[in-house]
Amino acid sequence: MTETNTRAGFVALIGEPNAGKSTLLNRMVGAKVSIVTHKVQTTRARIRGIALHDDSQIVFVDTPGIFRPRRRLDRSMVAAAWGGAADADVILLLIEAHRGLTDGAQAIIDQLKSLDTKTPVALIINKIDRVKSEVLLALSQKLNEAYAFQQTFMISAEKGYGCADLLDWLAAQVPASPWLYPEDQIADLPMRMIAAEITREKLTLRLHEEIPYQLTVETEQWEEKKDGSARVEQVIYVARPGHKGIVLGKGGETVKAVGQAARTEMEEFMGRRVHLFLQVRVRENWQNEAERYGEMGLDFRDGD
């Protein structure tokens, strides 16, 4: 390929929590780089995935779900989301077909209007597999009255409907440019952080209610072994002493199951053997500690 034909740019995915941003990112990139669960607000970092299509390299910024921030951590997440949108070449606003124009979606549209950016915004009506086709046209009209979207796509990120058209369009939208990343790179997150995200996803799937939002996972040690395997040591930080027992489970069975599931996925992702060691520690104030934010790819905002 000659460099003169290439295109490259950033695409920001915005939308309410659970709109399907991570699912869409994974479908576009064709590999699992951002964690997807049924629970809201699982995405904390500005994870990027890279899709190659035609001669275009499309770099996705998977932002945290945009919602009304209360806690300090939440405010950092929201700031990261809008920061990603403002820097992008294209913004995709995801709306859930069965929920329509919710108050939360309207708040995002209001924020978009105040963004003072010429960045084109496309409307992505996602989860069309969950509604009858008759409702889609009316929903699309209503949303296009609320904001002057450049383009509307109706998709199912999960089933793949409409995703090829969206990818074609994005490939044509990003500006003429040399590629920004080496061809074989699918995520610019360091492996340590991906490994921590994998463990956090497994914890989120196993634990209930508030606890997943009150814990964080860090990869403390990463050792490359001579036989090609990796020895990975991670710490699960919980916010309250009472949570430690819950994460450990009876006789340590919860953390053991989490570790097994996480190890299997890390091995699939990296294509080699992994020895994973998990520890649970209480750190009551972790949500207010500046260094944790840097590790999650977020800015720490001082002052409450």
Ligand SMILES: Nc1nc2c(ncn2[C@@H]2O[C@H](COP(=O)(O)OP(=O)(O)OP(=O)(O)O)[C@@H](O)[C@H]2O)c(=O)[nH]1
């Ligand atoms: N039926 C259906 N479900 C979908 C579709 N796309 C995503 N989902 C589901 O919706 C849920 C949320 O998807 P995510 O991709 O994690 O959503 P997100 O917007 O990244 O969420 P946050 O990280 O909380 O911001 C998951 O259970 C997905 O499986 C779709 O096209 N159809």
